[in-house]
Amino acid sequence: MSSAKLSDGWRSSSSRLLGLYSLLFVAWCSVLLGVLYWRVSHYLDDLAQSALLQRAHLFEHFTGDALCEALRENRRYDVHGIDAYGVFTAAGTPLAGPLKALPAQLPLDGQVHRVSGLPLSDPTAVGKRGFGLAMPTRDDRVLVLVRYSGPLNEVNHLILDALLWGVSLTLLPGLLGWQLLRRRPLRRIQAIEQATARIVAGDLGQRLPVADRRDELDMLAAIVNAMLDRIEQLMTEVKGVCDNIAHDLRTPLTRMRAQLYRLRQQLGEGDAQAVALDQVLDETDTLMARFRALLRISELEDHQRRSGFVELAPEALLQEIHAFYAPLAEEKGQWLRLEVAPELPSVVGDRGLLFEAIGNLLDNAIRFAPEGGRVQLSARAEAGATRIVVEDSGPGIAEAERELVFQRFHRSEASQGGGFGLGLSIVAAIAGLHGFRLGVGQSPLGGASFSLLCRPQVL
Structure with a gap:
C-alpha cells in the first residue's frame, strides 16, 4: 500500500488492535458502570425500605392522638424518616396526615411496596413515586407510611454522572495514547516503504531501516535485509560474469577485425574472397556493437551515476x-x-x-x-x-x-x-x-x- 495510503492509518494492524482494545475497554467500563449503578440503586432502595420498617416498628407502640403527634414530630425532625403518612379508620376515613385516602394498590400487610399516584393534599407532591407501608394499629386504625424515591433517584443520578465523568476522563488520555501509539509504527512502515520503493526502482544497495527495539518489525527488516544481501551478491556475480565476457571478448574481436581488414586490403574489388571478407567484417562489426551496447547497459545500471x-x-x-x-x-x-x-x-x-x-x-x-x-x-x-x-x-x-x-x-x-x-x-x-x-x-x-x-x- 502506498503510505495510502497506509495512512489511512485506520487500516493498519496496530490501529485495529488498539481500536479493538479500546472497544473492549469501553465495553468493560460500561458493564462495570452498569453493575455498580445497579448495586447502588438496590442498596438505596433497601435503605429506604429498611427505614420505613424501622419507623413502622416504632409507631406500632403508639395509639390515638399520641400516634398522630409522634408522626408529626418524626416528619419534622427525622429527615431520613417518612415523607408522608396517613391515619385512617377501619372504613378508610382519613384522620390525620397529608394522605387523603387509602392507596388502593397498597395491601394492609405491614410490608413495604412500591407506590405511585398517591392521593396527597400537597399539589406539588401529587404523582410522586416511592415506597409505602400499610399496617393496622392497636386501636384498630390503619397507619400508612410513605417515603418518596425522588431523593434516592437524585443520589443515583449524582453517582451515575460521577461514573460517566470518570470513564470519560479515563478514555480521553486513552484516545490520545492510541493516536501516539498508532503513529509510531506507521512512521516506521513509511520508512520501510520508501526504502522498498528505491529497491524496486533498481537500487539493490538499499536496505530496510532497523531500529534498536528488536520488535517484530526489526526482526522482519533484518530477515529481508539478509535476503537482499544475498540477492545483491548473486546479481553482482551474474552481472560481473556477463560484463567480463563482453569486456574480454572485445579485445580479441578488435584484433580479429583488424586482421580481417588487412586481409581485405590485400584483395582487389570484385574478388569472391573479398566479398566474403566484407560479409565477415559486417558480422564482426555487428557483434562488436552488441558487446558495446551490453557494456553500456551495464554502466547505466550502476546507480552511482546519479x-x-x-x-x-x-x-x-x-x-x-x-x-x-x-x-x-x-x-x-x-x-x-x-x-x-x-x-x-x-x-x-x-x-x-x-x-x-x-x-x-x-x-x-x-x-x-x-x-x-x-x-x-x-x-x-x-x-x-x-x-x-x-x-x-x-x-x-x-x-x-x-x-x-x-x-x-x-x-x-x-x-x-x-x-x-x-x-x-x-x-x-x-x-x-x-x-x-x-x-x-x-x-x-x-x-x-x-x-x-x-x-x-x-x-
Missing part, C-alpha cells in the same frame, strides 16, 4: 535534440515536428544520458516511419512532472509485443530495419536510473508512441 544529476530545463534539451535529428528526417523526406508546452516543470537528471535516451527514441521513429511520413517530438506538463512523447506514422508495435520491446535483444517481427534489439533496453536502463516511467502505446499518427514521464525529483 551523483552527477543536475536540474535541467526540458525545453532547451528537446530543441537541441530536434535540431540534431532534423537533417536525418529531411533525408527521408519526413515531417519532424517539435511541440513543447510552455512552463514545463524542471527535470533532475544527467543531460547526456537524457539526450541519448530521447535521441534513441527519435532515431527509431525516423527509421521506422516511411519516407514522407510524420514524426513528432512533444512535451507537456502532467501532475507536476514533464511527459515527453515521441510518435511516428510507421507500422507501430503490436499490443502483445509492447511488454517485450524493452527486453534485451528483442526485435519486433514487423521490424525491417537494422539494430540489435538493444536500443530500447538502453532507453529503459536510462529511465530506470532516473526513476522515470517509460511507456509504449499507439500513436494518433498511426505508428508507435513512446512516452517518458520525467518526475522533478529522483526516487
Whole structure:
C-alpha cells in the first residue's frame, strides 16, 4: 500500500488492535458502570425500605392522638424518616396526615411496596413515586407510611454522572495514547516503504531501516535485509560474469577485425574472397556493437551515476535534440515536428544520458516511419512532472509485443530495419536510473508512441 495510503492509518494492524482494545475497554467500563449503578440503586432502595420498617416498628407502640403527634414530630425532625403518612379508620376515613385516602394498590400487610399516584393534599407532591407501608394499629386504625424515591433517584443520578465523568476522563488520555501509539509504527512502515520503493526502482544497495527495539518489525527488516544481501551478491556475480565476457571478448574481436581488414586490403574489388571478407567484417562489426551496447547497459545500471544529476530545463534539451535529428528526417523526406508546452516543470537528471535516451527514441521513429511520413517530438506538463512523447506514422508495435520491446535483444517481427534489439533496453536502463516511467502505446499518427514521464525529483 502506498503510505495510502497506509495512512489511512485506520487500516493498519496496530490501529485495529488498539481500536479493538479500546472497544473492549469501553465495553468493560460500561458493564462495570452498569453493575455498580445497579448495586447502588438496590442498596438505596433497601435503605429506604429498611427505614420505613424501622419507623413502622416504632409507631406500632403508639395509639390515638399520641400516634398522630409522634408522626408529626418524626416528619419534622427525622429527615431520613417518612415523607408522608396517613391515619385512617377501619372504613378508610382519613384522620390525620397529608394522605387523603387509602392507596388502593397498597395491601394492609405491614410490608413495604412500591407506590405511585398517591392521593396527597400537597399539589406539588401529587404523582410522586416511592415506597409505602400499610399496617393496622392497636386501636384498630390503619397507619400508612410513605417515603418518596425522588431523593434516592437524585443520589443515583449524582453517582451515575460521577461514573460517566470518570470513564470519560479515563478514555480521553486513552484516545490520545492510541493516536501516539498508532503513529509510531506507521512512521516506521513509511520508512520501510520508501526504502522498498528505491529497491524496486533498481537500487539493490538499499536496505530496510532497523531500529534498536528488536520488535517484530526489526526482526522482519533484518530477515529481508539478509535476503537482499544475498540477492545483491548473486546479481553482482551474474552481472560481473556477463560484463567480463563482453569486456574480454572485445579485445580479441578488435584484433580479429583488424586482421580481417588487412586481409581485405590485400584483395582487389570484385574478388569472391573479398566479398566474403566484407560479409565477415559486417558480422564482426555487428557483434562488436552488441558487446558495446551490453557494456553500456551495464554502466547505466550502476546507480552511482546519479551523483552527477543536475536540474535541467526540458525545453532547451528537446530543441537541441530536434535540431540534431532534423537533417536525418529531411533525408527521408519526413515531417519532424517539435511541440513543447510552455512552463514545463524542471527535470533532475544527467543531460547526456537524457539526450541519448530521447535521441534513441527519435532515431527509431525516423527509421521506422516511411519516407514522407510524420514524426513528432512533444512535451507537456502532467501532475507536476514533464511527459515527453515521441510518435511516428510507421507500422507501430503490436499490443502483445509492447511488454517485450524493452527486453534485451528483442526485435519486433514487423521490424525491417537494422539494430540489435538493444536500443530500447538502453532507453529503459536510462529511465530506470532516473526513476522515470517509460511507456509504449499507439500513436494518433498511426505508428508507435513512446512516452517518458520525467518526475522533478529522483526516487
